[in-house]
Amino acid sequence: MKHLLSTENLSASDAIRILDTAEEMSAVGEREVKKLPALRGRTVVNLFFEDSTRTRISFEAAAKRLSADVINFAAKGSSVSKGESLKDTAQTLAAMGADAVVIRHWASGAPHRLAATDWIDAAVINAGDGTHEHPTQALLDAFTMRRHWSRVNGTASVAADLKGMRVAIAGDVLHSRVARSNVWLLKTLGAEVTLVAPPTLLPIGVEHWPCKVSYNLDATLEAGTDAMMMLRVQGERMNASFFPSTREYSRRWGFDDARLRALDDLGMKDTIIMHPGPMNRGLEISSAAADSPRSTVLAQVRNGVSVRMAALYLLLSGDSREAASTNAATLAFAGQSSKESN
Amino acid sequence: MAENTYLIQGAAILGGDPEDLLIRDGFIAARGQDIYGAAGFDDATVLDAAGLVALPGMVDVHTHLREPGREDAETVETGTRAAALGGFTAVHAMANSNPVADTAGVVEQVHSLGRAAGWVDVRPVGAVTVGLAGEQLAELGAMADSRAQVRMFSDDGICVHDPVLMRRALEYVKAFDGVVAQHAQEPRLTAGAQMNEGAVSAVLGLAGWPAVAEESIIARDVLLAQHVGSRLHICHVSTAGSVEIVRWAKARGINVTAEVTPHHLLLTDELVRSYDPVYKVNPPLRTDADVQALREGLADGTIDVVGTDHAPHPSEHKECEWAQAAMGMTGLETALSVVQETMIETGLMTWADFARVTSFTPAVIGRLSDQGRPLEVGEPANVILVDPAARWTVDPHKMATMGRNSPFKGKELPGSVVATFFKGHPTVLDGQLNTPYRYPEHQEPMGAAGAVSSK
Secondary structure, three states, X not given: OOOEOOOOOOOHHHHHHHHHHHHHHHHHHXXXXXXXXXXXXXXXXXXXXXXXXXXXXXXXXXXXXXXXXXXXXXXXXXXXXXXXXXXXXXXXXXXXXXXXXXXEEOOOOHHHHHHHOOOOOOEEEEEEEOOOEOHHHHHHHHHHHHHHHHHHHOOOOOOOOOOOOEEEEEOOOOOOHHHHHHHHHHHHOOOEEEEEOOHHHOXXXXXXOOOEEEOOHHHHHHOOOOEEEEOOOOHHHHHHOOOOOHHHHHHHHOEOHHHHHHHHHXXXXXXXXXXXXXXOEOOOEOXXXXXXXXXXXXXXXXXXXXXXXXXHHHHHHOOOOOOHHHHHHHHHOOOXXXXXXX | OOOOEEEEEEEEEOOOOEEXXXXXXXXXEEEHHXXXXXXOHHHOEEEEOOOOEEEXXXXXXXXXXXXXXXXXXXXXXXXXXXXXXXXXXXXXXXXXXXXXXXXXXHXXXXXXXXXXXXXXXXXXXXXXXXXXXXXXXXXXXXXXHOOOOOOEXXXXXOOOOOHHHHXXXXXXXHHHOOEEEEOXXXXXXXXXXXXXOOHHHHHHOOOEEOHHHHHHHHHHHHHHHHHHOOOEEEOOOOOHHHHHHHXXXXXXXXXXXXXXXXXXXXXXXXXXXXXXXXXXXXXXXXXHHHHXXXXXXXXXXXXXXXXXOEOOOOHHHXXXXXXXXXXXXXXXXXXXXXXXXXXXXXXXXXXXXXXXXXXXXXXXXXXXXXXXXXXXXXXXXXXXXXXXXXXXXXXXXXXXXXXXOXXXXXXXXXXXXXEEEEOOEEEEEOOEEXXXXXXXXXXXXXXXXXXXXXX
């Protein structure tokens, strides 16, 4: 792996390698000194063309725990806002010796452009591009699901996949990079995915995706689901006639208190509720659901750092790099991963 | 040797049996064995055309020459050099320059730049609405009466979406046998559109440009053309559904013509998976089913002509994110090869059909009296010689156009233009630019004199 651009082309073995490495990384976060020397002397640039404090600080924490030097380059207040092109920005970062570029961009495909052109030779990690993909979000979601699924099944999570797990993803699929990355990755890991959305918020062509599609959240829940992932819905979609009102959206497609109770009534005691954040409480998810013991919202955030550490580690000191064996030894001391709490 | 006399020996005229052609003083002076009794043949410059196909000079109904305004993208000089090398002897220069070609002054400027360049006939297209703003008719009559003698009007790049304005434009151009060339794109259905809406856009997360946005406008406009009894041309038809609607309209006797670009005959939206903006174009690349329908439509006459939609852009407009990139591809220097590859090598068309869709019919649509004529004695000598056996690899940096945005970069294509005769003068010889044609002093412009019989 030279870059991490999408989950669409991520093999099962690479995906499981990232998740297994993330298990080892998560142990670092449990230690008193939350730091490894693995990427000492390496430079990681967080290149953000779109505001996302959550994702940016998650990558920043991940890189710092691996002892990399971190440069944060935000489009606002930089030369980018003065009209500098992506090409010039990339060449500037290359000239400064960036080893990895973590890019968040409002335009779908921008990370692919960085990886495909000769503008910069660094490893590129897609931290969310337009309405295309958000691979590290899908990996942290899969990591969270795998820990849960292993515990439910009483098996070890390391080296495991998600075979047999039923995952429902509800919300604005059309505009969601999280949904796309999750559909591909969950399919690769053997989970059964159902997308739930109003027809207006599903892309034309979704029928070719490796998942089921439903317009009915209640029917999907009744059919049985092990993980219920709610996607953020932006209120401004209402003005573009994707749905009539936020109240109607909540009633039909929001995970409200009644649906939370329905999980208990249906006897689905092990079903988790996920959300990539930031949440619109009262729109796609009720406060009771977000704060319930089923919610993995904070575990997802915590796991995000581990998964991003794994991605940076594997891209920057993976198989092809000399330091790999030393770092692997270092990691071995990190010890057993602790139990994830929900 | 006489300077203006050329003897072309052994060319397959329109792909038929080898014959000789004598070109003298701008006209075809003799054909076949008659040459050797004709005056001046023994003085002629002889071109051995064995193995070559002789065709009427190609006429492009859809070219962006960018001048005035975007001389960093293309000029009339560079664009018409590219046209001559590509086998064209006439191009229609689209109106979306800056200033917009919406007055007699601008179309006359483009027209005289074309005459000064001397590589091909440059026929300015007039804007339908002032500033392409879609609000008020431009002075269509003044442009028609100008020295540029505009007959084709288009807001290309932007759809004339107001149905009343479109109706009025169609009606008004009847006064001077004009044609409205519609860029069929319903604007509300394509707000922010980046690529064809379908299986690929769903995966790539790029905003979709649905086929229905093109087809709904074509359906409306053929009915308007029928209602007011006018002449309608549809630019760059790109979907299977559009072909069906045009076929239906023609069956009803509606006076509509349609155009397809070479890139829509060959490329599909699968290429967008690379996110390389060289594949970004409007209308967008569609699916393989659309490509096959377009080829069938061109072969059976539903689609009348090939138009390049040659759209050069400076490299900084393509070396960027997909969403930021400009739409458009160069096409003048690859059109012949791509049409040979998609229509002739596939057995769908002959070279005679090629002449129909790239020369005869485009000249009729644009009302160009001395272009797209048969290769017969007495006709203007706008002739090209093509080597159909040649194969070449596309290198945009070797092209005459200033645009480097060819989607065929690195592709091997068949067929090359060996020579182009424009008004009897070789603008291209041995596949290289020769010299431009020089107009005699004080001569009235030739061209759309209304001599072609209208349908």
